[in-house]
Amino acid sequence: MNKPTLCIVIPCYNEEEVLPLTAPRFKEELEHLQSLGYVADDSHILFVNDGSSDATWNIIQSMSAQDGMFRGISLSRNRGHQNALLAGLMECRAFCDVSISIDCDGQDDISAMDEMVRAYLDGCDVVYGVRSSRETDTFFKRTSAQAFYKLMSGMGVETVYNHADYRLLSRRVLDELANFKEVNLFLRGMVPLVGFKSTSVYYERHERVAGHSHYPLSKMLALAMNGITSLSVKPIRLITALGFIVSFISFIGVIWAIVVSIMGNSVAGWASMVSIVCFIGGIQLLGIGIVGEYVGRIYLESKHRPRFIIGERTYDEGERAED
Known part of the structure; x- marks a missing residue:
């Protein structure tokens, strides 16, 4: 079996403090994999x-000008982590047999790539990097992350618990992933849909080497919304079930009101009427809001706009094609 060409894909957003520290680590790990005979000499870091x-x-x-092991592409504008990651994965299909995606902040254990590549050589097409614990997280971060995965599971979205976007994908998985045309991306849920043989590698997550996180709670919530609305219709079904329940209760209330009126015991009840109106109105607005989320995303999907546009490369198209 020929040595596979590996491409390590690293999305970056305002990481000028981090890159000079982590780029040498990525290069050291790739050279280590080459010295073990796991990957080919023309492997790259993108x-x-x-x-x-x-x-x-x-x-x-x-870095690309000084060392041929480094390559880079620049999107025409900020498109978000998931789109940037997908851009790198689709770009590297032209010159790699296998890819490993990882954030550039140094928090994910780079040495776990050894075990990932070994699993690939043993026949796995997908290898998930999974955190072994969250002891280093703050209480809020740990609690919100656990709630995130439980919410995804409860909504019927298939994900790997405590896995973010540190993963290995074979070339055939990348080719199949290219057939997924969603504009609203949630790669953590899309990759399991591709299938093929998979396994997990467990590692300890470290502190960020420099700078600050670019993934606050607001972006985590937006990612969760993308995941739910892109991969699950369960919220719509929950609204339907809630509608049946409320309708049933309302029907009983109507029967009760008629019986009380016939018995002559009816009393004008302003408070109860307002409460019922507010309750029903709240349910309706909530339902309309959730349905609106789906309609809005259908609207975006129907436009078939590009998910990313590559503005620049540190290498030309001819060099990319030759690889």
């Missing part, structure tokens, strides 16, 4: 600049 407003792209260009 940085994806997600429309950064700092010197991130300048650093990527400088």
